[in-house]
Amino acid sequence: MEPVIWWVRKDLRVSDNPALHAAIEAGGPVLPVFILDEVFETYGACPLWRFGLGVAKLAETLEAKGARLILRRGRAEDVMDALVRETGARSVRWSRAYDPDQVARDKAVKARLDGLGVDAKSVPGHLLFEPWSIATGQGGFYRVYTPFWRAAKDKPVRELLPAPARIPAPEVWPESDRLADWGLDARMRRGASVVLPYTCVGEDAARDRLDRFIDERVARYQSERDLPAVPATSKLSENLAWGEISPAALWHAGVRALEDGKAEAEIFLKEVVWREFAYHLVWHTPHITKDNWREGWDRFPWNTEDTDEVVAWKQGRTGIRFVDAAMREMYVTGHMHNRSRMIVASYLTKHLLSHWKIGLDWFEECLIDWDPASNAMGWQWSAGSGPDATPYFRVFNPETQIEKFDKQGDYVSRWIAEDYANPSKTALSYFDAVPESWGLSASDPYPQPIVSAAEGRARALQAYEARDF
Ligand SMILES: Cc1cc2nc3c(=O)[nH]c(=O)nc-3n(C[C@H](O)[C@H](O)[C@H](O)COP(=O)(O)OP(=O)(O)OC[C@H]3O[C@@H](n4cnc5c(N)ncnc54)[C@H](O)[C@@H]3O)c2cc1C
Structure with missing residues (x-):
């Protein structure tokens, strides 16, 4: 059967991953592919290195599910074009991105795939709410957080998707680059060995981090979250950045804590929605990433x-x-x-x-x-x-x-x-x-x-x- 490409990006997880689910649902064997493309190549030293740690961890997780992570490097649309021709894939699924650099890349890939007659679709997964799904009474976007929070807080958040037990594999796997050959740590110099012990890589570690935070810290979150010497916050920004956990997982855990009487969990939910607000702004006013907003x-x-x-x-x-x-x-x-x-x-x-x-x-x-x-x-x-x-x-x-x-x-x-x-x-x-x-x-x-x-x-x-x- 023709394979379906799951284009892996900043969604390095198999649990609650709508793009992976969509790929499996499209039918046929699934080819997970990560491309070190023109956008990711420009990332700063530490994020690029950390991204690489996450990619390596996902590759391990996929092996345990009978799959492989195929690594390729180059301009995303060219790599995707070549892969589709090489493997005969008829469908590609990926988790939608919202920042201008990734949006431009994704549009180019989509146009190329459409031209090849490939069924190419992005699905939500990086945010709780699509940035355009929250609008003011006049249909515009929010410029101020508090009314954004009011508009967001009662919107339903989708239930979490389970990790698939197995990922259907193709009979033959395409060639893959070796992660080590990419040298993603090259610009970290001696910093890599110092920062490494502070990282918490992969979806299992991210879930443990969330559980520990909810069990041990969220009840004191409001009172201690501003004290930099106190380990009072979740540190989940690291895992959210690379998609090792979904914001929906944070949301549901926060809501459960609130229902269990941990009132300070509401402040945590508000923080999670600050991240949504950032993407709301980036989507509606992409120049915020490079130029003065005012x-x-x-x-x-x-x-x-x-x-x-x-x-x-x-x-x-x-x-x-x-x-x-x-x-x-x-x-x-x-x-x-x-x-x-x-x-x-x-x-x-x-x-x-x-x-x-x-x-x-x-x-x-x-x-x-x-x-x-x-x-x-x-x-x-x-x-x-x-x-x-x-x-x-x-x-x-x-x-x-x-x-x-x-x-x-x-x-x-x-x-x-x-x-x-x-x-x-x-x-x-x-x-x-x-x-x-x-x-x-x-x-x-x-x-x-x-x-x-x-x-x-x-x-x-x-x-x-x-x-x-
Ligand atoms: C100048 C500046 C630069 C920042 N750069 C980044 C960045 O590159 N990456 C990043 O993830 N955050 C950034 N933040 C926001 C914030 O500092 C971090 O998200 C937060 O410190 C992460 O720690 P935590 O996961 O322990 O947060 P927690 O207190 O546990 O909060 C839970 C989650 O809510 C979200 N959140 C919390 N505070 C904010 C906030 N102010 N804005 C947006 N989302 C928030 C994060 O996703 C965070 O993981 C920046 C803030 C400032 C003022």
């Missing part, structure tokens, strides 16, 4: 160069402890606490008056949970250039934020080594993770602030007053 900000004189201040920010050497702790946390673990993301973003765009795109790109380089929609929304929110953004004149004070959110200094001592008689292991590991060319040593004195909280605030407010928009 055009007026095009005229704001942000620094766009890698100045010494920007380099110090990237390297966690601004002399502002909360900022440096956060930047080092990200470099070592590939994750950064949400409160910390807001603080470092505010410091870069406001105290240092540097463009949010510098931060957007650096996060894309360093995060294992990098997500094009949440990252763009988060940066534009912080800079004041986005919809529903923090008011431009609200400048987080990183020193008072420490007093509020890291009173005992646990977070700072976890990530800053300099000037401590007995630095923590985690703080020291930063110096193993960073490239030697940065020339950093834990025995160096901790830097003086490059721009103090007060000075930066005054400078930012002055620049804002001079705006002509």
Whole structure:
């Protein structure tokens, strides 16, 4: 029988995977195919490496189900064209993407497959709700989160799909590249071995993570989720980014917790819907990923160069402890606490008056949970250039934020080594993770602030007053 191609992308799971189900339902043997294409090739060092770990794990899972993951590299439409000709596949199914780079790629693939007479269909799976399925009373899109949440919260979320016991296999498998030959870790340099212990790869690990979070943390989520030293959040952004768990799985688990009397689970559900909101914005205003959402900000004189201040920010050497702790946390673990993301973003765009795109790109380089929609929304929110953004004149004070959110200094001592008689292991590991060319040593004195909280605030407010928009 003619095979059906399941085009695997950022949906690295067999449980609750509507694209895999659609492929099986199309009838015939299923060929799972992952293409390292022109979009994925451009991903930052850490996301690309982490993506590779997830692909390897899915390949193992598929083997246990009698299937194989075929790996190919190249322009997606060309690879797909060649595969269809080679295998005689008549149908292709994939999980729909919503960010502009993937949408453009998918359109090109769909057009090519249509031209070949192949039945090519995408199915939802990456989100709870299709971005166009939530609309204002006037039929437009939401620019503000709270009414979006109100519109979303009572919408039905589909039931989870079970993992198939077996995946029907073809008699002959096409050739596959070897993942190791792709060198997806090449740009991680020595960072890979440092970040690896902080990863939680694959759908089984993601499900365990969700279960543990619901059992142990969700009941205290509202009260502790803003404390970066406390393991209070789910860390599931890593798994959602690569599709190792579906947002529907988070949603149903959160609703069950709420029904079990864990009232703080509602805040968790609201956070999951922030991710939906990010995709809602990206779908309706794709320029949010690359340009100021509010055009007026095009005229704001942000620094766009890698100045010494920007380099110090990237390297966690601004002399502002909360900022440096956060930047080092990200470099070592590939994750950064949400409160910390807001603080470092505010410091870069406001105290240092540097463009949010510098931060957007650096996060894309360093995060294992990098997500094009949440990252763009988060940066534009912080800079004041986005919809529903923090008011431009609200400048987080990183020193008072420490007093509020890291009173005992646990977070700072976890990530800053300099000037401590007995630095923590985690703080020291930063110096193993960073490239030697940065020339950093834990025995160096901790830097003086490059721009103090007060000075930066005054400078930012002055620049804002001079705006002509
Ligand atoms: C400047 C900036 C950049 C960001 N970049 C990213 C990014 O690249 N990838 C990413 O996944 N998130 C990003 N976020 C959002 C947020 O910081 C992370 O989703 C969150 O820290 C993930 O940790 P968690 O899984 O433990 O979250 P939890 O507190 O357990 O929340 C559960 C889930 O809700 C979603 N969520 C929570 N907060 C947000 C939020 N503010 N925006 C969108 N979704 C949210 C995430 O999917 C998260 O996994 C960014 C935020 C800012 C301010």
